[in-house]
Amino acid sequence: MTDSSKVLDIVGHIGEAISENAQFLTDLDAAIGDNDHGVNMARGFKKVEEDLPGLKDKDMGAIFKKVGMDIVSAVGGSSGPLYGTAFMKAGAAVAGKMEIDLNDFLKIMDEAISGVQLRGKAEKGEKTMLDAMMPARDAMREAAEAGKGIKEVLDAGVKAAEDGVEYTKTIIATKGRASYLGERSIGHQDPGATSFMVMLKAVADKYEE
Numbered sequence: 001m002t003d004s005s006k007v008l009d010i011v012g013h014i015g016e017a018i019s020e021n022a023q024f025l026t027d028l029d030a031a032i033g034d035n036d037h038g039v040n041m042a043r044g045f046k047k048v049e050e051d052l053p054g055l056k057d058k059d060m061g062a063i064f065k066k067v068g069m070d071i072v073s074a075v076g077g078s079s080g081p082l083y084g085t086a087f088m089k090a091g092a093a094v095a096g097k098m099e100i101d102l103n104d105f106l107k108i109m110d111e112a113i114s115g116v117q118l119r120g121k122a123e124k125g126e127k128t129m130l131d132a133m134m135p136a137r138d139a140m141r142e143a144a145e146a147g148k149g150i151k152e153v154l155d156a157g158v159k160a161a162e163d164g165v166e167y168t169k170t171i172i173a174t175k176g177r178a179s180y181l182g183e184r185s186i187g188h189q190d191p192g193a194t195s196f197m198v199m200l201k202a203v204a205d206k207y208e209e
């Protein structure tokens with residue numbers, strides 16, 4: 001079971017990881033987009049960080065909803081509404097809970113993916129954040145069903161997200177600005193898939209402390 005103070009710690013650590021990787025993520029977006037993904041994400045998580053103290057003792061739904069709203073309002077671009085909806089939808093699934101378990105976490109991943117798909121209308125294989133999110137979710141569910149504990153589940157998710165990021169190098173972008181490049185997008189990893197991998201890795205790192 002993970003309580004709200006641990007979740008707030010983890011969210012804070014996601015923000016640190018995003019800000020450490022902001023230049024890297026922006027450079028990835030410079031290659032196939034408009035040079036702003038890391039800057040956008042870091043701005044969003046700066047706002048989240050400011051709001052974390054006010055979320056102490058709130059239930060999981062309220063925490064995720066606030067994070068999502070901050071991301072929508074401060075990130076902008078495509079990734080703001082996409083990640084923002086992901087967090088808000090995840091929050092609705094755990095509304096009222098003061099603790100979450102592994103099953104809740106898998107539910108959060110399902111809802112996050114369905115939020116991204118609701119907004120972005122993308123499928124797997126279009127060189128987006130979904131190419132890290134969906135394999136990570138599948139690997140985590142599989143590990144959980146095999147009876148693994150949260151740490152091993154998260155490690156399996158991180159590994160699958162990393163593989164998903166590698167996979168985005170091999171495919172053509174068909175969504176967002178990167179799609180304007182057509183075949184020239186091959187060879188470049190997707191910034192959004194990479195930012196998801198960075199976030200999930202931050203969750204795993206903090207969890208394992």
Ligand SMILES: Nc1ncnc2c1ncn2[C@@H]1O[C@H](COP(=O)(O)OP(=O)(O)OP(=O)(O)O)[C@@H](O)[C@H]1O
Pocket residue numbers: 029033034036037038040041076077078079080082116119120121122127128129130175176177178190191192193
């Ligand atoms: N329809 C979509 N569904 C899922 N993810 C998407 C979609 N469109 C873009 N993305 C993700 O958003 C990332 C780019 O986010 P960024 O913060 O740079 O916003 P942006 O500059 O407005 O993006 P874009 O030009 O791709 O629409 C991409 O790398 C991709 O992972």
Ligand SMILES: [Mg+2]
Pocket residue numbers: 029033034035036037077
């Ligand atoms: Mg961009």
